[in-house]
Amino acid sequence: MSALRIGVCGNGTVGGGTIELLRNQAALLSARSGRELVLTRIGARRDRDDCPALDVPVHRDLLEVAHAEDVDVLVESIGGTSLAKELVETALRSGKSVVTANKALVAEHGNELLALAEECNQSLLCEAAVAGGVPILKALRDGMAANSVSELSGIINGTGNFILTEMGAHQRSFDDVLTEAQALGYAEADPTFDVEGIDAAHKLSILAAMAFATPLNFPAVFCEGISAVTPADIQFADELGYRIKHLGIAKQHADGVELRVHPTLLPKDALLASVDGVLNAVRLQGDAAGETVYSGAGAGRFPTASAVVADLVDLARADTKPLHCLGVPVAKLEPQPILPMDAVSCAWYLRLEAEDRPGVMSQLASCLGAEGISIEALIQKPPKGAASTVPVVVLTNAAREDALRRAVSAIAALPGIDQPHCIRIESPN
Incomplete structure (x- = not known):
């Protein structure tokens, strides 16, 4: 089987790490993918001391790599969403698959880029875009x-x-x-x-x-x-x-x-x-x-480059068959409504400062109770020195966001109580 020819655009942390792994692990990658993974071109807008020097052409115009006839797969590691998007689109339209570490590009433009990849009968993979070296x-x-x-x-x-x-x-x-x-x-x-x-x-x-x-x-x-x-x-x-x-x-x-x-x-x-x-x-x-x-490791030179190279191995094994980044073709992705935060329910942590006097806690509990929210735990610290207020922390049961916000507004309106600081609580099953 012929070698998989790779062009890497970007010679920074991720691109440089990818170049180094392709060089240092060449024999292992060939054994695991069933074919050679060969770096044929580099796109780099400037030289870097930490990027290994290889005997391959280096292009200042990154789009030249996307057009090059001796590149089967383009690795995009330049970041940003403007030039990166143009680079990926050009590569796909030029009959090349793309591997990217660019989470912003995929999150913001992924739907159209994945559709373009399928239209061009190419793959667009992005393992390195999420959680670095964690597959x-x-x-x-x-x-x-x-x-x-x-x-x-x-x-x-x-x-x-x-x-x-x-x-x-x-x-x-x-x-x-x-x-x-x-x-x-x-x-x-x-x-x-x-x-x-x-x-x-x-x-x-x-x-x-x-x-x-x-x-x-x-x-x-x-x-x-x-x-x-x-x-x-x-x-x-x-x-x-x-x-x-x-x-x-x-x-x-x-x-x-x-x-x-x-x-x-x-x-x-x-x-x-x-x-x-x-x-x-x-x-x-x-x-x-x-x-x-x-x-x-969620980031770093070699953990992220490891994820890039893993995608390259997948493409080498697949040969000419396109891989679906999200697991299914774009046409089979089902749009789903997104629940507004007001409708989301969870337990809550509330921290506030309250006057150290009788009745304050009962008023706080009343505001929560009016929205159907019960108190699961409470910490009230003694006042420090001559301070007239005490720190109070409340944990609630599960409550809808809109109900909690109404209760917090009512609590903040009480005399002698500061605006509560709220953090959500998750209790995984």
Whole structure:
């Protein structure tokens, strides 16, 4: 069988790692795929010291790689969504399959790009776009093929997980740990995509599309970041038997799908609760396999490149047969209604400051009770020094979001009580 000829566009962290793996693991990859995987061209807008030098042409115009006759598969690792989209479209129309690590591109433009790939009788694969070296998309597409997946949840952004882990372990502020994360290279100079959940929302939309065989729907993902989480929240959660994680959650119901990213209290014995640092983990619930969890390095040069090369091996094994990225052809993806957040139910954590006087707690309970929300647990700390207020933490039973918001508005209107800070609670089955 002839060699699979590969053009890599982008020589940064992921592209450079892919080039290095193709070189260092050439014999192993050939044995496992049944044919040689040969790098024939590189597209790079500038040279990098950490990118291995190989005896292949290097193009400053990346579109030249997409047009090259000696390229069967183009690896897109340049990031962004403008040039990357043009590059992928050009490659597909030029009769090339595409492997990408670009979650924003897939989440925001994946529906049209996947349709184009099928129209051109080519494959578009994106294992590296979600959870780095964790083969979660292959698990969903292949390992869980016999299952109807009813829900998934995951720690799918290592930066946020590192920040929450450090805040909890050392009682440090969000801003302090974020500065360290930037110094260590875990967070960008502008950390918005990571800490406000946009990166996780991109990945969740891809996971949900594959899990539920539905079109990608990134705009529908509810997104809330971690910047409002305090060391006090983490300490109170610990006292109550929980840890706080930034989760992406997708659940399928008879009347629609939940898609949400937000800080979440998890019981300490939950499988995801023990995943710390920059690790990623995804939990799936299938009707046949039950609960399964996949964990590992969610980013980095070689973990992400490993996922890119795994897609290349799949393409080498498939030869000329196109592979469906989401597991089924685009025409068989079933659009599903997205449940509005007001209709989503979960238990809640509320933290507030209240005046230290009789009757305040009963008023708080009355506001919750008026919306049919009961209190499952409560912590009231003694006042510090001459302070006239005390910190109070309440855990509620499951309540719809709209009911909880009405109760919180009523509580905030009470004299002597600050606006409660609210975090959702998940208790996996």
